[in-house]
Amino acid sequence: MSRIILTDIEGTTSAIDFVHRVLFPYSRAALPDFVRTHANNPAVQSEIAAVRAELGGNANLEQVIATLLEWIDADRKATPLKALQGLIWDVGYQTGAFTAHVYIDAYDQLRSWHQAGMPLYVYSSGSIAAQKLFFRYSVFGNLLPWFSGHFDTTSGGKREAESYRRIAAALQQPAEAILFLSDVEAELDAARGAGMKTAQICRADAPPISTGGHPVHATFRTILPG
Incomplete structure (x- = not known):
């Protein structure tokens, strides 16, 4: 698991x-x-x-x-x-110029995982400061306390396997203990290359469904860490 x-x-x-x-x-x-x-x-x-x-x-x-x-x-x-x-x-x-969009299914599932005690981390090309703002000022309120940590391009490019190895090392966990979620197949390929489990989110506004063998989900609700 x-x-x-x-x-x-x-x-x-x-x-x-x-x-x-x-x-x-x-x-x-x-x-x-x-x-x-x-x-x-x-x-x-x-x-x-x-x-x-x-x-x-x-x-x-x-x-x-x-x-x-x-x-x-x-x-x-x-x-x-x-x-x-x-x-x-x-x-x-x-200043209230905007609040960050979060899909309702992502909100529900992230909350469920957090309540179950599963550590949640973010890896985005946006800076760590920007990530924290995003979840602090979401349409559902402050979700930032749900996350145990954040990673950005200072860990390396998201399409490079070495970046995911660095993240696993920073978390002091074997890569296979981490499930990486993304809509971008090349990022998932890199994470899988580092030994992580993967799941591809394919929403209506996302690129075509993966052909790279990653489990595909239309929403967070069908994702079962394992």
Whole structure:
């Protein structure tokens, strides 16, 4: 039996549409002024420095901003961008500009697993800060206490088996004790390559059903860790 649930967010617990229709446009519109206004904030400074390093070290602030906007448009999973988006979304959540979408079946099943004492973890390309905001400000209220921990791209890319080995090591559990949930077959392939159990969520707005041998579920309600 799996002892731990590790779940993706977009397309899995929550609609991809929410991220692309609400979160990304909000962060794109707010990013230029946010970076200019908070450029001396240590948390923002470190991410600006990371972007500059990637650009060769001499980029001015406006060049950094332009690069970040290009990364948003390309949906690039760049760690500095994800960190800054998390800071921007924090403002949006706290001011009530939006609340995070969570599917009702995911809400019900995550609650059931939590109540049964099964540890729940998140692995998403969004920063850990953004993940925490997402579940703290969900349409069902604060779900954050249900989760025992979070992983993001600092653990590695989601399509790389080594990332899942790092997560298993961080949890001090054998990989086979972890069930990874995602809508993306390539991520599931990587998790399975590391030894984890897998389940693919195929919702109405998701890509075609897996042909890679992963158990397929239309909702969380049919997932039985095992």
